[in-house]
Amino acid sequence: MTNLKLNLSLLVGVVLAAALSLLAGRVWIDPLTPDTHNAALILTQLRLPRAVLAVTLGAGLGLTGAAMQAYLRNPLADPGLFGIAPGAALGAVLSFWTGYAASPWLLPVFALIGASGAMLLLALIAGRGGGVALFTLAGLMVSSLAGALMSLAISLSPSPFAMTEIVTWMMGALADRSWREVTIALPCTIAGAFVIASARRSLDALTLGESAARSLGVDPLVLQIQMIVGVGLIIGSGVAVAGIIGFVGLMVPHLVRPLTDRRPSSLLLPSSLAGALLLVVADCLCRVLPLSSGELRLGIALSLLGTPFFLHLLLRLRRGML
Amino acid sequence: MGMGTRELSVEGRLHEVTIQCRRGLVTAICGPNGAGKSTLLSCLADLQPVTSGSVRLGGRPMAFSSPRERARWLGYLPQSPEVAWDVAVEVLVSLGRLPWSDAPAGENAQAIEDAIAAMDLEELRHRPVSRLSGGERARALMARVLATRPGWLLADEPLASLDLGHGAALMRRFRQQAQQGRGVVLVLHDLATAMNHADHVVVLDKGRVVAEGVPEVALTQELISRVWKCRARWLGDPGERALSVASPSPVMERGLRPLD
Numbered sequence: 001m002t003n004l005k006l007n008l009s010l011l012v013g014v015v016l017a018a019a020l021s022l023l024a025g026r027v028w029i030d031p032l033t034p035d036t037h038n039a040a041l042i043l044t045q046l047r048l049p050r051a052v053l054a055v056t057l058g059a060g061l062g063l064t065g066a067a068m069q070a071y072l073r074n075p076l077a078d079p080g081l082f083g084i085a086p087g088a089a090l091g092a093v094l095s096f097w098t099g100y101a102a103s104p105w106l107l108p109v110f111a112l113i114g115a116s117g118a119m120l121l122l123a124l125i126a127g128r129g130g131g132v133a134l135f136t137l138a139g140l141m142v143s144s145l146a147g148a149l150m151s152l153a154i155s156l157s158p159s160p161f162a163m164t165e166i167v168t169w170m171m172g173a174l175a176d177r178s179w180r181e182v183t184i185a186l187p188c189t190i191a192g193a194f195v196i197a198s199a200r201r202s203l204d205a206l207t208l209g210e211s212a213a214r215s216l217g218v219d220p221l222v223l224q225i226q227m228i229v230g231v232g233l234i235i236g237s238g239v240a241v242a243g244i245i246g247f248v249g250l251m252v253p254h255l256v257r258p259l260t261d262r263r264p265s266s267l268l269l270p271s272s273l274a275g276a277l278l279l280v281v282a283d284c285l286c287r288v289l290p291l292s293s294g295e296l297r298l299g300i301a302l303s304l305l306g307t308p309f310f311l312h313l314l315l316r317l318r319r320g321m322l
Numbered sequence: 323m324g325m326g327t328r329e330l331s332v333e334g335r336l337h338e339v340t341i342q343c344r345r346g347l348v349t350a351i352c353g354p355n356g357a358g359k360s361t362l363l364s365c366l367a368d369l370q371p372v373t374s375g376s377v378r379l380g381g382r383p384m385a386f387s388s389p390r391e392r393a394r395w396l397g398y399l400p401q402s403p404e405v406a407w408d409v410a411v412e413v414l415v416s417l418g419r420l421p422w423s424d425a426p427a428g429e430n431a432q433a434i435e436d437a438i439a440a441m442d443l444e445e446l447r448h449r450p451v452s453r454l455s456g457g458e459r460a461r462a463l464m465a466r467v468l469a470t471r472p473g474w475l476l477a478d479e480p481l482a483s484l485d486l487g488h489g490a491a492l493m494r495r496f497r498q499q500a501q502q503g504r505g506v507v508l509v510l511h512d513l514a515t516a517m518n519h520a521d522h523v524v525v526l527d528k529g530r531v532v533a534e535g536v537p538e539v540a541l542t543q544e545l546i547s548r549v550w551k552c553r554a555r556w557l558g559d560p561g562e563r564a565l566s567v568a569s570p571s572p573v574m575e576r577g578l579r580p581l582d
Contacts, residue, residue: 073404073406205417205420206406207405207407207417208404208406209403211398211400212398212400214369214389215367215369215393215396215398216418257407261410262407262409262410262450263413
């Protein structure tokens with residue numbers, strides 16, 4: 001088990017960062033002098049669910065990023081960039097439109113369907129085999145299709161209030177989340193992680209290309225279903241509770257891959273842990289960054305960070321260094 | 323136990339192809355571009371839906387209880403194989419054990435060691451695939467197929483990117499594998515390699531079998547001239563044959579009469 005040391009240190013990092021994140025925010029809590037006003041309330045009702053959500057969503061994004069890169073054999077794959085998260089957001093927006101207040105479970109269900117639908121579309125295109133360029137373009141196509149439909153849904157939205165609500169929610173964030181969001185995201189993410197973990201050997205075999213993978217006993221249809229269900233559950237539930245948080249799934253596998261033996265299956269766990277670490281730290285920074293109008297939205301911060309990273313990857317890819 | 327096809331057809335690719343390959347022998351599938359060589363090989367690997375006829379193993383239509391069971395029997399190396407991630411040679415070879423993931427760890431490790439030794443990769447085992455030469459890479463990919471310990475080795479143009487020396491070395495290794503009782507079926511572009519190193523040759527043209535037998539019988543000068551549309555002549559002694567090819571003049575190629 002060559003990854004043991006890496007996984008352990010990442011795990012320690014996540015636990016430490018999550019614990020420290022409980023103390024940071026508009027109200028700083030000093031653990032040595034626990035007499036801050038409402039400290040217990042802030043911790044258990046605001047900071048703890050937020051930290052748990054950051055860990056859950058970060059792990060989910062890191063895992064799905066690694067899984068999608070392996071499945072599409074494309075180092076640029078990312079659930080946000082390739083249209084899965086926009087697909088989930090489209091589903092969620094449609095649920096706003098049909099009357100969000102009707103049931104709190106409607107939005108997550110719509111988001112799950114949207115994410116799975118986008119993954120299905122991508123898998124149908126990718127199932128045929130093709131180069132990195134084709135998959136990247138297909139992903140961007142799925143992404144812009146979902147984006148266009150979402151804009152359509154927003155522009156037709158019944159009330160200006162719904163429109164503002166949708167637009168703010170779409171800029172992913174973890175602010176003001178409660179245990180209710182945790183009860184949606186955590187079980188779905190765990191279930192999705194199990195599904196993806198069960199596909200790990202097939203993802204390994206895909207390293208050799210589609211026909212060699214089939215000759216090694218991979219059933220492409222089963223793998224496709226595993227990916228649609230796994231990625232759909234994780235990204236659908238994640239978008240439902242926090243909007244679109246992009247680029248984590250792109251960046252994290254790249255940062256972690258050189259530390260592993262580069263086999264897709266050995267990347268899944270460290271990528272999840274590193275994703276959790278990144279999101280906890282990023283969320284913490286967003287929270288303490290002094291901005292006049294509230295806090296920096298997490299989704300925006302990560303996009304600002306991720307775009308140059310993507311460009312850097314593209315340039316390296318062009319030089320054939322990936 | 324043999325492998326073969328009976329009146330196998332694949333829409334637009336193969337027409338009633340009947341061939342027979344035996345274990346312990348190196349069988350070469352030859353033919354001009356677009357003759358259906360790769361399609362036939364992927365039929366033998368049970369990876370291609372067929373229109374009619376059957377692929378046969380041990381005298382019966384090929385049927386496996388699961389894709390994994392098939393993977394244990396048939397080792398398949400596709401044409402121009404890709405390696406998506408820059409893994410080390412050892413990791414690449416270990417992918418060949420995926421169909422045996424429930425086998426004891428010791429057995430898997432031994433199979434990987436044997437495959438690495440058979441392809442002479444001991445010194446390269448920790449090297450990333452991106453830093454291998456063409457010949458080393460071909461050996462590593464072949465070791466991946468061997469690690470499965472399949473009954474049959476099916477390789478699509480395994481010598482395509484290799485120079486003369488490495489090509490000959492790899493052919494020797496295929497011969498060793500056949501001597502160990504495996505069936506070896508190769509799609510070969512180079513007719514001289516097929517002539518000198520194969521035991522059995524199948525020649526395809528436009529999806530049909532036009533010759534089958536030992537190399538000297540299947541690959542006659544007349545047949546090559548007819549199928550490949552060039553004037554071919556074998557030089558040298560048996561076992562060390564070379565093919566001399568006179569290209570038709572540009573005028574003849576265009577089907578024009580010389581005085582036009």
